[in-house]
Amino acid sequence: EVQLVESGGGLVQPGRSLRLSCTGSGFTFGDFLMTWVRQAPGMGLEWVGFIRSKSYGGTSEYAASVKGRFTISRDDSKSIAYLQMNSLNAEDTAIYSCFRGAFGDYWGQGTLVTVSS
Amino acid sequence: EIVLTQSPDFQSVTPKEKVTITCRASQSIGSSLHWYQHKPDQSPKLLINYASQSFSGVPSRFSGSGSGTDFTLTINTLEAEDAATYYCHQSSTLPYTFGQGTKLEIK
Numbered sequence: 001e002v003q004l005v006e007s008g009g010g011l012v013q014p015g016r017s018l019r020l021s022c023t024g025s026g027f028t029f030g031d032f033l034m035t036w037v038r039q040a041p042g043m044g045l046e047w048v049g050f051i052r053s054k055s056y057g058g059t060s061e062y063a064a065s066v067k068g069r070f071t072i073s074r075d076d077s078k079s080i081a082y083l084q085m086n087s088l089n090a091e092d093t094a095i096y097s098c099f100r101g102a103f104g105d106y107w108g109q110g111t112l113v114t115v116s117s
Numbered sequence: 118e119i120v121l122t123q124s125p126d127f128q129s130v131t132p133k134e135k136v137t138i139t140c141r142a143s144q145s146i147g148s149s150l151h152w153y154q155h156k157p158d159q160s161p162k163l164l165i166n167y168a169s170q171s172f173s174g175v176p177s178r179f180s181g182s183g184s185g186t187d188f189t190l191t192i193n194t195l196e197a198e199d200a201a202t203y204y205c206h207q208s209s210t211l212p213y214t215f216g217q218g219t220k221l222e223i224k
Contacts, residue, residue, distance in 0.1 A: 037215075044218040045153075045161070045204050063212045064118070097160060102208040103151040105172060107160035 002026040002106045004098055009111030012088055020083040022098030022108055030054060030076035033101055036083050038094035039110075046094075050102065051081060065091075088115045119143050121205050121216035129222040136192040138219045140205035145185045149209035152181055152190045155218075156201045164203075165190065197223050 008020040022034060033056070036048040049062035051072040060072040071084040081098060097110040120143040130136055140150065148168040153161040163172045165181035168188055178193040192199055200223040205216040 035213075044202075045155070045206070045215040047206070047213045047215060050213075061211050102213070103163065103166050103206060104153065104161060105163050105166070107162075109160050 002100065004100065004106055004108035006096060006098055006108040006111040009096065009113045011114045011116060013117050014089050014115055016088055017084070017086045018088060018113060020085070020096055020111060020113070022081040022083070024079045024081075024100070027100070029079035034072075034074065034081040035099050035102065035104065036072060036081075036096060037099065037104075038092075038096045040091070040094040043094075048083070048096070085113070088113075090115050118212055119146060119207055119210050119214055121207055121214055123203075123205060123216035123219045125219060126217065127220045127222070129224055130195055131224045132195055132197055134195045136195055136199075136221065138190045138192075138203055138221075140183075140188040140190070140216050142186045142188075142207060144210075146207045146209035148184050149207055150181075150183065150188045151206045151208065152179075153204045153206065154199075154201045155204060161204065192221075195223065199223065 003025045005023045012018045033052050035050040038046050051060045051074050069087045073082045093115045095110040095112050097108050099107040122141045124139050150168045152165040155161040164175050164179045169181045180191045182189050202218045202220045204218050
C-alpha cells in the first residue's frame with residue numbers, strides 16, 4: 001500500500017527556518033518525482049514545487065512565492081523528500097502536503113506550519 | 118504563470134442532480150489537467166488525470182473532458198457523499214498551478 005507521511009511542522013517565529021519531511025512507503029520512492037503543495041487557512045491549494053527523480057537529474061522547481069527561500073531535496077535511501085523553508089513569514093502559514101508524481105495519485109495527510117511571534 | 122479559473126466558485130445541489138464544473142486555462146495546456154476532490158480534514162483525492170482518465174477506484178459517476186484551455190468535470194447522479202471542494206490542476210507548464218476550487222454543497 002502506497003503511503004506518504006509528512007512530519008516536521010509546528011510553530012515557528014517569523015524569519016526562522018523549518019524543515020519538513022515526506023516519508024514514502026509501499027513503492028520505489030527513487031523512481032518518482034515528488035511534489036509539495038500547501039493550503040493556507042481558508043484558502044485553496046497552492047503548488048509549492050517538486051523534485052525530479054535522480055533518473056531525470058534530481059533537480060527541483062518552485063513557485064515564485066517560495067523561490068529563493070524554500071529548497072526541496074531527497075534522500076532515496078531513506079525514501080524521504082525534504083522541504084527546507086527559510087525566512088518564513090506569516091503568509092507561509094499553511095498545511096503542507098506532499099504527493100507522488102507530477103499529479104497527485106497519492107497524498108500525505110499534511111503537516112501544519114504556523115509562522116507567528 | 119498559467120491561471121486556472123474554475124466556475125462556479127460555489128454550488129448548492131440536490132442529490133441525483135447532474136453537476137458540471139468547468140476549468141479554463143489562461144493558455145493551452147493540452148490534456149495535462151487533473152481533478153481532485155477535497156473533503157475537510159482529509160487529503161485530496163485524485164478523480165481524473167489527463168483531462169479524461171478516471172483514476173482507479175473512482176466511482177463511474179465522475180467523468181472529465183476537454184483539452185487545450187477548456188475542461189469539464191461532470192458528476193452524474195450526485196450523492197450526498199460528494200459534498201466537497203473540487204480543484205483542477207495543470208502539469209503542463211511550470212510553475213504548475215491549481216484552480217481556486219469549487220465548493221459543492223448538497224442540499
